[in-house]
Amino acid sequence: MGSASSSSRVIYLDVDGRIQKVVFSRFCSPCDIKELFCTALGVPRTTNLSLLDSSGAMVSIDPTMPHNTERSPYRVVPVTSGQLADKEELFQNVLTQVAEQFSRAFKINELKTEVTNRLAMLEKRVELEGMKVVEIEKCHNDIKKLREEMASRNNSNFLEDNKKLTPRRDVPSYPKMLSCLEHMYHDLGLVKDFNINPITLKRWLLCIHDNYRNNPFHNFRHCFCVTQMMYSMICLCSLQEKFTQLDILILMTAAVCHDLDHPGFNNTYQINARTELAVRYNDISPLENHHCAVAFQIFSQPDCNIFSNFDPEAFKQIRQGTITLILATDMARHGEILDSFKQKVDNFDYADEEHITCLKMVLIKCCDISNEVRPMEVAEPWVDCLLEEYFMQSDREKAEGLPVAPFMDREKVTKPTAQIGFIKFVLIPMFETVLKLFPQIEEAMVQPLRESRDRYEELKQIDDAMNEVQKKKSENLTMGGKKK
Numbered sequence: 001m002g003s004a005s006s007s008s009r010v011i012y013l014d015v016d017g018r019i020q021k022v023v024f025s026r027f028c029s030p031c032d033i034k035e036l037f038c039t040a041l042g043v044p045r046t047t048n049l050s051l052l053d054s055s056g057a058m059v060s061i062d063p064t065m066p067h068n069t070e071r072s073p074y075r076v077v078p079v080t081s082g083q084l085a086d087k088e089e090l091f092q093n094v095l096t097q098v099a100e101q102f103s104r105a106f107k108i109n110e111l112k113t114e115v116t117n118r119l120a121m122l123e124k125r126v127e128l129e130g131m132k133v134v135e136i137e138k139c140h141n142d143i144k145k146l147r148e149e150m151a152s153r154n155n156s157n158f159l160e161d162n163k164k165l166t167p168r169r170d171v172p173s174y175p176k177m178l179s180c181l182e183h184m185y186h187d188l189g190l191v192k193d194f195n196i197n198p199i200t201l202k203r204w205l206l207c208i209h210d211n212y213r214n215n216p217f218h219n220f221r222h223c224f225c226v227t228q229m230m231y232s233m234i235c236l237c238s239l240q241e242k243f244t245q246l247d248i249l250i251l252m253t254a255a256v257c258h259d260l261d262h263p264g265f266n267n268t269y270q271i272n273a274r275t276e277l278a279v280r281y282n283d284i285s286p287l288e289n290h291h292c293a294v295a296f297q298i299f300s301q302p303d304c305n306i307f308s309n310f311d312p313e314a315f316k317q318i319r320q321g322t323i324t325l326i327l328a329t330d331m332a333r334h335g336e337i338l339d340s341f342k343q344k345v346d347n348f349d350y351a352d353e354e355h356i357t358c359l360k361m362v363l364i365k366c367c368d369i370s371n372e373v374r375p376m377e378v379a380e381p382w383v384d385c386l387l388e389e390y391f392m393q394s395d396r397e398k399a400e401g402l403p404v405a406p407f408m409d410r411e412k413v414t415k416p417t418a419q420i421g422f423i424k425f426v427l428i429p430m431f432e433t434v435l436k437l438f439p440q441i442e443e444a445m446v447q448p449l450r451e452s453r454d455r456y457e458e459l460k461q462i463d464d465a466m467n468e469v470q471k472k473k474s475e476n477l478t479m480g481g482k483k484k
């Protein structure tokens, strides 16, 4: 121990006003000396120190550091503490900033979520609008194609001279029926004039299609044929020159809706079997009342309401007009309606609302039973469909012990017998009365009816002759048996 040896160095430190003598070997490392100073200061050994002389100049801490005396001690400043404070402050600042950043990040996240949501909404809207545009575009294309197709089928004078228009007698394939109906509404100017939403028109027609049952006869194809015949008559008879567009809309819409949800069994069955429909409508045209009710149930759905842009007065008119026409399709009222029309036809007055209504009723009746106006190859399968539906009913009537009409009885009716009477006594008289107002239907509609009547009469003669031969054969056989 003792005093400092020659290998020792003595340094005086000022530790908070107190003089501290520090002795260390000149072979000590600067790190050792610093640790020694820390001990003298009473701070952790890892603390960084600054050594300042009396002039405030910094002195390096190492074994060769300048010598000093008790009167000129070095001031030891734990620089680290000051720097730490700075660092702490810096750290705090950093923390604050980070916190702010976080907070901002959270806010940004909120904002981001909102923006994402809004974007999704916009995208959805764009998508929907896009779909609408696509759908409308498709609609336009369909119509364009149909126009071209119809023009080519009806040869060149289709577009040049409307008066030479003949009703389209062929029935298009199933997928085209909806597009054709849609086209008719566009072509007659109904979509434009009544500001009908073209998408609603599509949805309405789809809904109509879904509300026709799969009966042998009273199905959507029948609805199509009746409406197509109406469209043809509107064109052929230039009805748009005589009727208001509202009348045209009523004629078309009544045709589309006229057999909605037909159950395949007629009013007689409904009344005799005391069905729910007969009870609901007190035996008064139960089916036709039901078709009307279903039609207006469909219109009550906003998605399918093609009249949504109508003011209440216009809607009232379309409703009343459509109901009147659909109710007129009850064949039980045939005589009454035709008689009323016959009384008006010789002095027909287009300014008289009653005359117009009566004509519209006759027109929908003509269209409803117009199959025989079409070419034989189209008309004949319809007779099979009708008989199939009739036989279904008569079989059920027999099973339920209800009266059976002879024209529906599979034991009593044949195609020629079913058609001859109907063409001769119902169709031709009605079409010939309409002919008085519209001579242009003679060639296109009345003549085919006469031809159809003649054809079925020939068929009946053949049938009768065959039956006669058959009868004689069996008679001969019986007589031969007796001779034996």
Ligand SMILES: [Zn+2]
Pocket: 222, 226, 258, 259, 329, 368
């Ligand atoms: Zn019908």
